[in-house]
Amino acid sequence: AITRLSAQKEEWLLLFDNADEPGIDLNKFFPQCNHGNIIITTRNPGLCVYAGANTHVDDMEEPDAVVLLLKGAALENTPRNRVVATAIVKELACLPLAIIQAGAFIAKSRNAEGYLTLYSTNRSQLLSEKPAQSHDNYAWTVYTTWQMSFDKLSPLAARLLQFCSLLHHKGISEEFFTNASKYEPKCAIPTQEDLRGSLEFLSQFMLPGKTWNSLRFQDVTAEIMAYSLMEFDPDQQLFSMHPLVHDWCQSSI
Numbered sequence: 177a178i179t180r181l182s183a184q185k186e187e188w189l190l191l192f193d194n195a196d197e198p199g200i201d202l203n204k205f206f207p208q209c210n211h212g213n214i215i216i217t218t219r220n221p222g223l224c225v226y227a228g229a230n231t232h233v234d235d236m237e238e239p240d241a242v243v244l245l246l247k248g249a250a251l252e253n254t255p256r257n258r259v260v261a262t263a264i265v266k267e268l269a270c271l272p273l274a275i276i277q278a279g280a281f282i283a284k285s286r287n288a289e290g291y292l293t294l295y296s297t298n299r300s301q302l303l304s305e306k307p308a309q310s311h312d313n314y315a316w317t318v319y320t321t322w323q324m325s326f327d328k329l330s331p332l333a334a335r336l337l338q339f340c341s342l343l344h345h346k347g348i349s350e351e352f353f354t355n356a357s358k359y360e361p362k363c364a365i366p367t368q369e370d371l372r373g374s375l376e377f378l379s380q381f382m383l384p385g386k387t388w389n390s391l392r393f394q395d396v397t398a399e400i401m402a403y404s405l406m407e408f409d410p411d412q413q414l415f416s417m418h419p420l421v422h423d424w425c426q427s428s429i
Contacts, residue, residue, distance in 0.1 A: 181207040192216045195223065198402040202226060219404035235418075241265035241275055248279020249288060260288045267292060269419040274303060274318045300427065303420070322424055325403035333399045335377055340406065340417060341425035348406075348415040350397075354388045357381065 181188055188211075195202060195218045203226065206214060216223055224230045236244070242261045243253070251257045268274040278295075281302060282288045295302055304319040326334060340348050357378040359371075381396075383389045397415065400406045405425075407416050417425070 178205065178207050181212060182209040185211075188212045190214045192218075194218070196220055196403065198222065198399070220402045222398065222402055236265075236270040236272055236275075238262065238265060238270060241268075241270040241272075244272065245275050245279050245282075248276050249282035251282070251288060257288065264288070264291055264295075267295060271318070271418060271420050273321065274420060277303065277317060299423070303424070318420065319424060322405065322421060323428075325405055326425075326428075328403065329399060329405075330396075332380055333396050336396055337400050337405055337425055338429050339374075339377070340415065341422050341429070345417045345419050345422035346414070348417070349413065350390065350393055350415075353378065353381065353393065354390075357386075357388055 181190065190207070190212065192202060192205070192214070195216050198220055202216065202223065206226075214226075216226065242258055242265055245251075245261045245265055246253055246257060249261075251261070264278055265275055268278060278291060282291055285291075300319065304317055326337070329337065343352070356374070359375070381389050381392050397406065397408070401408060405417070405421055407418075408414070409416065
C-alpha cells in the first residue's frame, strides 16, 4: 500500500487514528513522495515532529459538554435538565469519555438528578464499568483507559506520576522536585524511615555529586505526557493533570 501511494500521481489522504503507542515508529509507514496528505490523531505530543502543522484539542467547553451529556442521556434540552447536566459536567471536569459514560448510565437509570449522589460514593465503579447500552462503541472506559496507559509506563515514570497526584493537579513544577532532592535530614527522627522511600526515588534524578539531572526529569515526564496523563505549559513551565486523572491516580496508590 505504501508503494502504491508513492507511485500515484493524484493526491491522497492517509489517516493514522489513535496513534498513541510511543514505541511505534510511524515514519516507516509514510509513503516516500512529495505529494499526498497525512493526518495523525494522537494523545502523544511527541508526534508533532512529523507534522508541518498541528492542532491541540483542548478540554470541552462547558456548553458543549452539557449538550453531549443531554444527548447521551436521552434527555430534553430544558432549563431544568441543563442545570442538572451543568452540575454533572463540572464534577466530571468536562472530560468527554466520562460524560459519555455518565450519559449512558443516566439513560438507563432515568435519574439524572441522583447521579451526583451516586458518583460521590461510587466514583470508581461508575468510571470503570461500560454500560451495556451506549451511543458510543469505544471499547474502553475512563478508568480502564488510564490503567492501560499507566501499566505501560516505566517504574520511575509511574512513581513520579503517583507523587504528582499527591500535589495539587495544577502548578506542578520541576523546581519542587529539585528543592526536595536537596533535603538532608539533620537527625534521626520518627519520620526518617517514612522519608527514605521518597529520598531514594529522588536520587534516581541525581547525577554524581548530588547534582539534579534535569535531562533525566524531562525524559521521564515526556514518557508520561506521551500517554496524556500529564500536560505541560511551556509558557509557565508548569505541569498539570486532568482533575479526574489526578483523583484516579491518587486513589490507585
